[in-house]
Amino acid sequence: MRQIVLDTETTGLSAETGDRIIEIGCVELLARKLTGNNKHFYLNPERDSHEDALKVHGISNEFLRDKPKFAAVVDELMEYCAGAEIIIHNASFDIGFLNKELELLGRPPFTGHVSKVTDSLAMAKELFPGKRNSLDALCDRLEVDNSGRTLHGALLDAELLADVYINMTRGQDALLMDVADSGAVGAIVTRVDLRQFTLPVLLANDQEAAEHEDMLKQLDKASGGKTVWRQVPVSTVA
Template identity: 45%
Template sequence: MQADAARRDATRQVVLDTETTGLEWKKGNRVVEIGCVELVERRPTGRTFHCYLNPDREMEPGAQEVTGLTLEFLADKPRFPEVADEFLAFVEGAELVIHNAAFDIGFLDAELARLDGYAGMAARCTVEDSLLLARQRFPGQRNSLDALCKRLGIDNSQRQLHGALLDAQILTDVYLALTSGQGEIGFASEAAVSVVEQQAARLGSAADASLRPRVRVESGEAEAHAARLLGLQKKAGRCLWLELEPAG
C-alpha cells in the first residue's frame, strides 16, 4: 500500500503520539494507544484520531505506571490490524509532528511490518521532530514535553499520566509556540525598510567608508568565543553559529 507522493499536502500536519508496553519495539513491545491532532495551515481543524489497542502481551511495570493502562482495560480493545487502515487514512500525505520521532516511528513501522503488503511510515508521510527543534532553540536544556510546557507557559495541569491524545494536544500547543514567528521575519513597514536601505547605501559607499563600524577582537577573546561555541555544540549536538561563521 504505497502512498502516492502527489497526494501529500504541505499545508496539512498531524501531531502524533503513541503509548507502548515498553521502551523497545525490538524486544517485542507493542503500541497500546495512538493519538493524533490535525492541523491545516497551522490551525487545529477539530479532527482527531484516537484508539486504544490490545497488545496481546504484558505491560512492562514502568510503562503501566506512566500510562495507567492495564491489560484488563485493554483486553476488549481492537488489535492494530483492525484499526490500521483507519489510522493510515488519517495520516496519509501529512507531515507528522512527533516529539522524539524515532521512538514512535520505530513502533509504528514494527506494527506495519507485521501486516502483509503495508509500507512503512516514511512511504506515507514526512516527519518533523519537535524534540530536535527544541534542542536547537534551547541547547543544553531539558526539552521534555513537561519542561517545554513550563518554559513556554503552556498549561499541562491535566497531564497526571501519559495519554496519547492528551499528549498530542499538548504537543500541538508546544509545537506552535516553538515555531511561532517563522513566517514573520522581514515583514517590516515600508517606511522602516526605506530607512534601512538608505542607511545601508550610505554605509556601503566608498565615500562613507570611514563611517562603517569597526570591532576589534583580541586573540584571547576569539579563542574563548570559539571554545564556548564548541562547548555548546558538544552539549546540544549542533551549534548554528559555527555553521554560519566563515571557514577559518
C-alpha cells in the same frame, strides 16, 4: 501544508523484542491552526504492559482486553495520515513501533504513507541547547498549560505537543501580521505584509551588547563551540 501531531503509548520500550502499541493520539493542524479533526485509538496489544510502562501511562491490561487490535484500525489511521507532515517528539521511538506494527501485517513502513516526519525533540535541542527538552520541560519553558498531565496519554500529549510546536515555530510568520477588530462579531481578518514598511534600526547599547556576548558564551559552552551566531557575518550600520 496539513500537519499531524502524533503520539503513542506502548507496553514497553522495545518493538523489536515484542512490545506493542496500546494507544495512538493524533491532532490535526492546517495552516498551523488546530482543526479539531483528531484521531484517538486504544488498542489491544495481545500482551501485558511492563510494570514500568504501567507507571508511566496508567492504562491497565484489563482495560485494553476488549479494545480493537491494530489491524482493525490501520486503514483508518493510514488514510488519516496520508500525505501529511507528521510531527512527533522523539520520532524514532514512535516510528519504530508503527513500522513494526505494519511489518507484522505485511505492510510497507509508515514513512511511505506521509510527506515527511519532523522530530520536535531534535528541533528543541537546536533551539535550547544544553537544556532539558522533555515535553513537560518545554511546556514549562513555553508557558503551555500541562497541569492536567499526571500520567502520559497519547491524545493529551499530542495536544500539548501541538501547542509546543506552534510556540517553537511561531517566528516563521514574523513578517506577516493578522489585523482584525477584536470587538466586532464575525470580524474580517486582513493579512498585512510588514515588508512594505521601512522600520527604524535600533542599535544595541553597551549593556545590551555585553548581555548578548554573555549569552553567546553560554551557548558556546553548551554546544561545544558550535554556536551558529558566531559564524554569521556582522554588518555595520552607518
